Amino acid sequence: MSSSSSSTVTRLTAALEQQALEVLSVSRDAVLSGGWWYPIQGILYFLSHTSLSASILPVILKLCITGVGITAAMFAFTYLPQVAFCALFSGPFAFATAALLVLGESYAVILFASKAFFLGSAQDQLFNAVMRQQGINLVYVEPKGKSRSFLQSGFKAVSKPLSRFSKEGMLRYIVSLPLNLVPMVGTVLFLLYNGAKAGPTFHSRYFQAKGLSPASRQVFVEKRKGAYTAFGAATLGLNLVPVVGPIFMLTSTVGAALWACELEKKEKEREASGRRVVESAEAK
Numbered sequence: 001m002s003s004s005s006s007s008t009v010t011r012l013t014a015a016l017e018q019q020a021l022e023v024l025s026v027s028r029d030a031v032l033s034g035g036w037w038y039p040i041q042g043i044l045y046f047l048s049h050t051s052l053s054a055s056i057l058p059v060i061l062k063l064c065i066t067g068v069g070i071t072a073a074m075f076a077f078t079y080l081p082q083v084a085f086c087a088l089f090s091g092p093f094a095f096a097t098a099a100l101l102v103l104g105e106s107y108a109v110i111l112f113a114s115k116a117f118f119l120g121s122a123q124d125q126l127f128n129a130v131m132r133q134q135g136i137n138l139v140y141v142e143p144k145g146k147s148r149s150f151l152q153s154g155f156k157a158v159s160k161p162l163s164r165f166s167k168e169g170m171l172r173y174i175v176s177l178p179l180n181l182v183p184m185v186g187t188v189l190f191l192l193y194n195g196a197k198a199g200p201t202f203h204s205r206y207f208q209a210k211g212l213s214p215a216s217r218q219v220f221v222e223k224r225k226g227a228y229t230a231f232g233a234a235t236l237g238l239n240l241v242p243v244v245g246p247i248f249m250l251t252s253t254v255g256a257a258l259w260a261c262e263l264e265k266k267e268k269e270r271e272a273s274g275r276r277v278v279e280s281a282e283a284k
Contacts, residue, residue, distance in 0.1 A: 027192055029226025035199070035259075036234040039248070042255025045130070052129060052254065059122040060247060066114055067246035071106045078102055086181060093183045100180045100187060103240045108173060110246050111239075123253040127205050130257035136264050138209035169197050195232030202231065202256035206263075231256070 030036070046052055053060065079102050086101070087094040111119075131138060172194060179190040200221045207217050221228055235255075238248035 030230035033227035033230050035227030035230030038231055038255035038259045039234045039238055039252045041258055042251040045258060046251045046254045052126060056122045056125065059118055062118055063114060063246040067110050068243055070110050071242055074102050074106045089181045090183055097181055097183060101177060103242065104177050104180060107239050114246065119249065124205055126250060126253045127257045130254055131261060134261040136261045172197055191233040191236050192229060194236055196229040198236060199228030199232030202252060203260060206260040
């Protein structure tokens with residue numbers, strides 16, 4: 001082996017070791033952070049506050065129809081070929097592994113179709129409603145833009161739903177799907193790997209309402225990396241549940257809003273505590 005090839009292998013090995021250590025560290029933080037609880041809390045809150053589900057009932061019906069239709073079609077046309085492929089890697093676990101792959105692929109298609117046409121506005125509506133119910137009034141301001149012609153406005157209206165997608169996130173998801181070929185461990189790594197990027201997206205509206213710059217958002221997320229990873233992994237796991245999985249995209253939005261409310265309340269408490277300290281110092 002040439003020296004250049006040896007050097008390349010060494011660098012790749014070092015990079016993989018660093019990635020493995022980072023995954024282990026984030027995984028520990030994710031478990032201890034409790035971020036995985038908010039998607040579950042979102043389900044409980046959504047079920048106990050019927051006004052939320054009533055306000056978006058048409059969206060729930062569309063999600064169910066879209067989810068059942070796409071998942072059934074994916075299993076009908078792609079499941080058996082993928083069982084044959086998975087048998088090369090997973091042996092007796094091929095049927096279960098192929099099912100996970102099909103569910104993962106179905107979720108990607110369902111997410112794209114639903115967000116492109118009707119899901120995004122319903123998530124914004126839910127997020128705002130929960131914040132109001134919790135007594136948190138953050139004003140969301142749409143960014144001002146230049147005046148547009150009729151054709152430009154029409155194009156923006158058509159393309160706006162597609163702007164909700166992260167090309168990096170979708171590519172990351174597709175590339176990591178083969179991790180599910182490794183029974184159990186591969187699926188856990190798949191959820192954690194994608195959860196790290198998916199988690200913060202549920203707080204996009206919160207970040208915009210607070211007026212955080214991209215750099216500030218990055219710092220905010222980095223401080224809570226374990227919690228966001230746990231939140232994203234739990235959400236993705238729920239989304240992969242057949243038939244009802246798409247509905248969990250809505251309940252996870254509720255959970256994200258409840259989490260944002262807690263963050264706001266804690267921030268206000270710190271600010272009040274800081275003012276009391278200053279006032280006490282000035283009194284002395």
